[in-house]
Amino acid sequence: MATYKAVVVGCGGRAPAHIEAYLTIDNAELTACCAPSPDRREPLAEKYGITPYADLAETLIKEKPDIVHLVTPPHSRVEFMSIVSAHDVPLCTVEKPIALAVDDWRALQELEASSKTKFAICHQFRWQKHLSLCRQAIAGGALGGFDPPSDLVRRVQALAESEG
Numbered sequence: 001m002a003t004y005k006a007v008v009v010g011c012g013g014r015a016p017a018h019i020e021a022y023l024t025i026d027n028a029e030l031t032a033c034c035a036p037s038p039d040r041r042e043p044l045a046e047k048y049g050i051t052p053y054a055d056l057a058e059t060l061i062k063e064k065p066d067i068v069h070l071v072t073p074p075h076s077r078v079e080f081m082s083i084v085s086a087h088d089v090p091l092c093t094v095e096k097p098i099a100l101a102v103d104d105w106r107a108l109q110e111l112e113a114s115s116k117t118k119f120a121i122c123h124q125f126r127w128q129k130h131l132s133l134c135r136q137a138i139a140g141g142a143l144g145g146f147d148p149p150s151d152l153v154r155r156v157q158a159l160a161e162s163e164g
Helices: 015-023 037-048 055-063 072-087 102-114 127-139 151-160
Strands: 004-009 030-034 049-051 067-070 090-093 118-122
Touching: 004 055, 015 030, 015 055, 030 037, 030 067, 037 049, 049 055, 055 072, 055 127, 067 072, 072 090, 090 151
Parallel strands: 004 030, 004 067, 030 049, 067 090, 090 118
Antiparallel strands: none
């Protein structure tokens, strides 16, 4: 089985949960974290035994990751995703929301169309047991009928159907 080298960009309050998730994946090796603030990156690097960086481009050049996980504020996503793409990183997972404004969304559409990098939005709660049970209840009619179903219900039903 191949081992995928990963780095986490952003060392705020959500970063430890994402770092710990990588520690549970047998074929992932988390090697670094990146954030401009030494007060945020240094403690995480020490706690998890990974290399700290202040600059994203330097992180990508030195680490050559297979996966970049962006756990940064939404206003930084277009810039950071563009840097990741410019370094031909195979996969970049991004915390939600991926964009805050229409211009950001348009920039990301253009980036995706020209990039070798595959981008994924992180939805860590999607597969939790309680949400699977809710989708099953809606799909099976346990919550009654919906006529006409709201947009949310339609999306949940479509998701339930796509999961088999």
